[in-house]
Amino acid sequence: xxxxxxxxxxxxxxxxxxxxxxxxxxxxxxxxxxxxxxxxxxxxxxxxxxxxxxxxxxxxxxxxxxxxxxxxxxxxxxxxxxxxxxxxxxxxxxxxxxxxxxxxxxxxxxxxxxxxxxxxxxxxxxxxxxxxxxxxxxxxxxxxxxxxxxxxxxxxxxxxxxxxxxxxxxxxxxxxxxxxxxxxxxxxxxxxxxxxxxxxxxxxxxxxxxxxxxxxxxxxxxxxxxxxxxxxxxxxxxxxxxxxxxxxxxxxxxxxxxxxxxxxxxxxxxxxxxxxxxxxxxxxxxxxxxxxxxxxxxxxxxxxxxxxxxxxxxxxxxxxxxxxxxxxxxxxxxxxxxxxxxxxxxxxxxxxxxxxxxxxxxxxxxxxxxxxxxxxxxxxxxxxxxxxxxx
Amino acid sequence: xxxxxxxxxxxxxxxxxxxxxxxxxxxxxxxxxxxxxxxxxxxxxxxxxxxxxxxxxxxxxxxxxxxxxxxxxxxxxxxxxxxxxxxxxxxxxxxxxxxxxxxxxxxxxxxxxxxxxxxxxxxxxxxxxxxxxxxxxxxxxxxxxxxxxxxxxxxxxxxxxxxxxxxxxxxxxxxxxxxxxxxxxxxxxxxxxxxxxxx
Numbered sequence: 184x185x186x187x188x189x190x191x192x193x194x195x196x197x198x199x200x201x202x203x204x205x206x207x208x209x210x211x212x213x214x215x216x217x218x219x220x221x222x223x224x225x226x227x228x229x230x231x232x233x234x235x236x237x238x239x240x241x242x243x244x245x246x247x248x249x250x251x252x253x254x255x256x257x258x259x260x261x262x263x264x265x266x267x268x269x270x271x272x273x274x275x276x277x278x279x280x281x282x283x284x285x286x287x288x289x290x291x292x293x294x295x296x297x298x299x300x301x302x303x304x305x306x307x308x309x310x311x312x313x314x315x316x317x318x319x320x321x322x323x324x325x326x327x328x329x330x331x332x333x334x335x336x337x338x339x340x341x342x343x344x345x346x347x348x349x350x351x352x353x354x355x356x357x358x359x360x361x362x363x364x365x366x367x368x369x370x371x372x373x374x375x376x377x378x379x380x381x382x383x384x385x386x387x388x389x390x391x392x393x394x395x396x397x398x399x400x401x402x403x404x405x406x407x408x409x410x411x412x413x414x415x416x417x418x419x420x421x422x423x424x425x426x427x428x429x430x431x432x433x434x435x436x437x438x439x440x441x442x443x444x445x446x447x448x449x450x451x452x453x454x455x456x457x458x459x460x461x462x463x464x465x466x467x468x469x470x471x472x473x474x475x476x477x478x479x480x481x482x483x484x485x486x487x488x489x490x491x492x493x494x495x496x497x498x499x500x501x502x503x504x505x506x507x508x509x510x511x512x513x514x515x516x517x518x519x520x521x522x523x524x525x526x527x528x529x530x531x532x533x534x535x536x537x538x539x540x541x542x543x544x545x546x547x548x549x550x551x552x553x554x555x556x557x558x559x560x561x562x563x564x565x566x567x568x569x570x571x572x573x574x
Numbered sequence: 575x576x577x578x579x580x581x582x583x584x585x586x587x588x589x590x591x592x593x594x595x596x597x598x599x600x601x602x603x604x605x606x607x608x609x610x611x612x613x614x615x616x617x618x619x620x621x622x623x624x625x626x627x628x629x630x631x632x633x634x635x636x637x638x639x640x641x642x643x644x645x646x647x648x649x650x651x652x653x654x655x656x657x658x659x660x661x662x663x664x665x666x667x668x669x670x671x672x673x674x675x676x677x678x679x680x681x682x683x684x685x686x687x688x689x690x691x692x693x694x695x696x697x698x699x700x701x702x703x704x705x706x707x708x709x710x711x712x713x714x715x716x717x718x719x720x721x722x723x724x725x726x727x728x729x730x731x732x733x734x735x736x737x738x739x740x741x742x743x744x745x746x747x748x749x750x751x752x753x754x755x756x757x758x759x760x761x762x763x764x765x766x767x768x769x770x771x772x773x
Contacts, residue, residue, distance in 0.1 A: 288644065294610075294666070353584040353666075356707035360700065404670065404713035407705050437670060438713075489642060489677050526643040528681070 184246060188332040191251035199393075199456065199480055201516055207508055207545030208251035208518040209538045210482060212460065213244050217525035217534075218258020219287040221247050227284040229259050234323035241328055248525075249538045251518070254395065254459065254482075256325050256336045261289045261524075268341060269349040271315045272376055273297045275308030287527065295352020298369055304351075307372045312383035322387045329388060338384055338391035342422055344400035344415045346373045359410045366414060374418050381426070393456050394423065395431040401444050402436025408443050416444065420451050429456035431480075435523055437462045445476055455479050460520040464490075466510050473511060482518040484511055486537060490561045492521055493529045497536035502558035504540035513549045575653055576660045577684045578768050581671045582692030583701055583711050587724040590755045591692060591764070592662045596627060598765050603659040606652050608632050608645065610666050628656045632665070641666070642677045649683045660768070672717035688768065689718040695752070696728040698737045702744075712744055720749045720767055727754040 190205075197204035211217075215226045222229065222240035229237050241257045244250070255261070269292040270282045281293045298304045312318040325336045347355045351369060358366040384391065396419045400411040423430050430453050432444070439462060445455050455476070460483035469484055484507035486492065491499035504519055511517045519541040525534060544552070554560075578595075580588045589609075596605055606628040630648050632641070645663065652658060665674060675687040691714045693701060701711045715721055721741055726734055734752065742750055749767065753760030 353707075356583070356710060357700065360703065360706035402709075404709055406709055410705050437673070489673070489680075493643075494680055528643045528646060 184242060184331075186242075186246045186249070188245070188334055192334060195252045195518070198515060198518055201478065201480075203515045203547050206547065207512045207541055207549075209249065209541040209545075210252040210254060210518050210520045211248065211250055211534075212255050212520075212524045213241075213248060213250060213253040213258055214255045214261050214524050215258060215289050216287060216527045217248065218244055220527075220531065222258070225286040226259055226288075226290065227286070230317065230320060234320045234327060237320060237324035238327035238331070241324070242331065245332075248534060249542075252334075254337060254520075255339065257321060257328065259324065260321055260339070266290045266292050266349070267317050267321070268346060268376065268380070269297060271310035271312065271318055272307060272350065272372075274315070275310045276303070276306060278303070292349055294349055295354060298350035299352075301365055304365060304369045304372065307350075307369070309372070309375045309379055312380045313386065318380070318383065322383060326387050335392065336384075336388050337395055338381065338393070338428070339395045339397065340377050340381070340419070340422065341373075341397050342377055342415065342419045343370045343373045344405075344411075345397055346377075347414065348399065356406070359406065359414065363413075370414055370418055374422070377422070381422075391428065393431055394419075394426065394428040395433060395459060396422075397433045397435070399435060401434055401440045403438040403440065405436055408440050411440070412447060416447065420448060420453050423448075423453040424451075429454035431457040431459050432461070433459040433523070434461040439463070441472065442475070445479070457482060459483065460522045462522065464522070466506060470510055473514075473516075477514075478516070480516040480518070481511060482520040483522045484517075484519075485522075486519065487522045488524070488526060488529060491559075492533050492537065495533070495559065495561060496557075497532055498555050498558040499561065500533045500536040501540040501543075502555040502560065504537050505544045505552070505555060506560075508541070508544045508549055509551045512545060515547075519545065575649075575658055575684050576770070577649065577663060577678055577687045578660060579663045579665065579671060579674055579687060579689045580692070581665060581689065581714050581718070582722075582724075583694070583707050583714075585697075586692040586694040586701075587722075587755060588664050588692055591690075591722065591724070591753075592664055594755055594761060595662065595765060595768055598761070599660070599768065600627060604657065606630065606656055606658040606661045608648055608652070608661060608663045610664065628652065628658065632663075642673060645674065646677060646681045646683055649678065653683065671714050675717075686770075688720065688770075690720040690722055690764070690767075691715050691718040691748075692722045692724045693741055695723050695726045695734060695737050698723075698729075698740070702740060715741065715744045715748070718745065718748055720751065720764070721745060722760070722764060723750065723752045725754060725756075726752045726759065727756050 194204040194208045218240050219225045221244045237259045244258050278297050281296050284290045400406045400415040448455050457480035464485040466485050486503050491503050582588050608630045671689050678684050678687050702708050751760045751763050
């Protein structure tokens with residue numbers, strides 16, 4: 184292996200600690216689609232071949248993509264965690280057979296079938312993550328990656344809404360009004376399962392230094408803030424307080440309640456460590472956010488997978504990365520990262536352009552060299568109404 | 575290839591609407607349908623072979639990135655394999671409709687997307703409330719071309735006028751059509767919109 188894992192880890196660690204690294208780190212949620220492209224085999228095959236092959240594919244992806252960190256740990260670990268977690272829950276709850284493998288794409292579980300009825304929820308089991316076949320392979324593969332490279336593995340949780348939607352489906356939105364107690368029972372079951380995963384993680388890999396939570400509900404297009412807190416926020420806050428771990432937030436929604444959530448978490452005693460490759464795509468919003476919350480690390484900004492990464496040239500990607508670095512990286516606590524995963528339809532050359540641009544423009548002190556010749560600036564509003572900044 | 579996105583919350587009548595529009599249009603158009611899960615569409619084999627309809631299942635994935643890419647790939651494949659005049663897309667009930675429209679046009683798979691969002695009149699109080707699914711439903715409604723207020727046969731006329739007023743306020747620029755698949759109300763208008771005829 185030629186990748187300098189030690190340098191990458193030091194770079195990321197410095198950034199998270201609020202120090203100025205040698206350059207801006209380039210990180211990504213490098214999960215199944217990119218792993219399949221790099222390894223040349225699809226995900227079901229990787230699982231069939233076992234933990235060693237899963238780890239190898241992950242390390243190959245580090246090498247080829249030049250990542251300083253794979254947020255997902257493994258290319259076989261979907262960031263949401265939902266499919267494998269829901270599958271594990273389904274198996275111990277008498278509902279196997281809902282898992283769907285997809286070649287070269289994230290596997291999924293049929294939504295809303297596992298917790299379809301009240302009885303399903305009340306009878307829901309808690310998987311043993313050390314014994315569940317898929318989770319054991321994931322944990323073993325992470326241990327191999329850690330042993331070979333020294334990379335600290337990230338603890339990634341799905342507390343709770345991504346799991347709620349997978350298990351209960353859109354009915355969960357109705358439950359927030361009509362069956363809140365039942366929904367809370369489901370959330371408790373999810374918490375129990377995620378706690379078991381945390382314990383399995385600590386046993387195999389040691390206690391992590393922070394927790395990353397893939398949050399879904401804290402979006403204005405999803406739930407009210409109050410409902411989001413009741414059914415998701417309170418659970419992740421509980422987890423952070425019970426473990427003492429700082430929190431890295433990720434949100435797949437287009438219009439998150441960032442300032443409300445940061446303030447609420449602080450109020451209840453949770454340390455907000457970072458926001459990980461999330462919307463909105465408005466760079467000026469993140470500039471104001473940094474001023475308001477200077478100790479929170481930002482990864483991402485406006486490098487969206489459906490923007491220039493998919494539809495633009497390498498110059499367009501370079502320009503987007505340059506803008507992000509110039510506006511957000513000068514005082515540290517910033518990492519370049521595509522928002523959100525690394526799906527198909529994006530030329531590998533554009534992913535590599537993002538890496539190369541990070542290396543080119545990300546050395547400290549950051550300099551503004553002006554727009555990349557021949558580049559275009561893509562809109563970041565995705566055709567919908569521009570989000571109004573609340574800062 | 576025109577894409578008609580039929581969105582709306584769980585139980586709003588999306589599948590029924592799609593089936594009805596397919597029945598009305600399949601003698602003039604070559605039609606494909608993309609759904610979350612084929613089992614849920616309820617189309618039997620006899621109807622499928624008689625109508626020449628093609629149904630494709632959309633894979634899962636992260637709703638903000640992978641699902642969109644999967645949809646584009648599915649539509650591209652349909653274009654090649656089947657050459658439909660129109661594709662009805664029924665995304666997952668929590669899909670971000672504005673992102674779908676934008677991406678389908680930006681990726682070149684189509685030049686025209688009509689987004690129709692259904693709102694069940696009989697549950698409008700629940701669906702438009704501040705808590706519960708209200709945020710989701712309102713967001714979908716605020717970014718569409720047509721709002722179908724469905725199941726109006728289940729609602730008294732005086733209540734319906736208030737529902738239409740509230741719905742219209744969320745997106746004044748959308749075409750608003752009260753409909754009932756049971757009585758046929760509004761379906762000709764929806765059919766005309768799907769075919770691109772001015773109202």
